[in-house]
Amino acid sequence: MNGWQTLLKKEVLRFWKVSFQTVAAPVLTAVLYLLIFGHVLEGRVMVYDRISYTAFLIPGLVMMSVLQNAFANSSSSLVQSKIMGSMVFVLLTPLSHWAWFGAYVGASVLRGLLVGLGVFVVTLYFAIPEFTAPLWIIVFALLGAALLGTLGLIAGLWADKFDQMAAFQNFLIMPMTFLSGVFYSIHSLPPFWQKVSHLNPFFYMIDGFRYGFFGHSDVSPWTSLGIVGVAWLAVSALAVHLLRTGYKIRG
Numbered sequence: 001m002n003g004w005q006t007l008l009k010k011e012v013l014r015f016w017k018v019s020f021q022t023v024a025a026p027v028l029t030a031v032l033y034l035l036i037f038g039h040v041l042e043g044r045v046m047v048y049d050r051i052s053y054t055a056f057l058i059p060g061l062v063m064m065s066v067l068q069n070a071f072a073n074s075s076s077s078l079v080q081s082k083i084m085g086s087m088v089f090v091l092l093t094p095l096s097h098w099a100w101f102g103a104y105v106g107a108s109v110l111r112g113l114l115v116g117l118g119v120f121v122v123t124l125y126f127a128i129p130e131f132t133a134p135l136w137i138i139v140f141a142l143l144g145a146a147l148l149g150t151l152g153l154i155a156g157l158w159a160d161k162f163d164q165m166a167a168f169q170n171f172l173i174m175p176m177t178f179l180s181g182v183f184y185s186i187h188s189l190p191p192f193w194q195k196v197s198h199l200n201p202f203f204y205m206i207d208g209f210r211y212g213f214f215g216h217s218d219v220s221p222w223t224s225l226g227i228v229g230v231a232w233l234a235v236s237a238l239a240v241h242l243l244r245t246g247y248k249i250r251g
Contacts, residue, residue, distance in 0.1 A: 004099035011107030027118040060182035070112030071152040078156025097243035108149025137212030144205040
């Protein structure tokens, strides 16, 4: 294997060795959300015609799990390496910034997709959503995981300790995820909050992903694809620049 593949394998093994915590636990959390919200709101909330609320909720929970775990993987890896002092062993290797980027983001995408697949398989017991446009499902799952994995890379480079990373996740990632339409359609919101929701890039990831299941969405999937794609290119450019300059990892 060449350098980036070796680093990728190391990052995959890092989360797989504790898969009960990194994969199984997020699946359980998503199922609990489904049990609570599905039980309380089933029959009371109609989002799309002929689609039950539980079926509507499943793609949102799957995508939410993908995004949160993709972010957690790259950010926690870098912060742990800084605190434990093991970062030096990676810095000693002749790996380019592109190799770092590909390995960390690639492992984050893999973890996010594994958790998302686990959530989807378990929630099939409660409702079976349609598969109107499977290609859109794959595209938004990959792009969303890559975007959050890249954001996690930036957060991991910036943070020097766990509470800084937690602040990034609790005050930015978590609110944007929960306010992206996971549990509701933005058409149920007042006009002002609908406009605010359109400023949230996470909304377009959730909405485009859900379109792949039902063929219904709040905005065009092509619009969502363009916004998410531009957002990923922007954060990728920043992440690569930080890696090239050795931001907070090289003296």
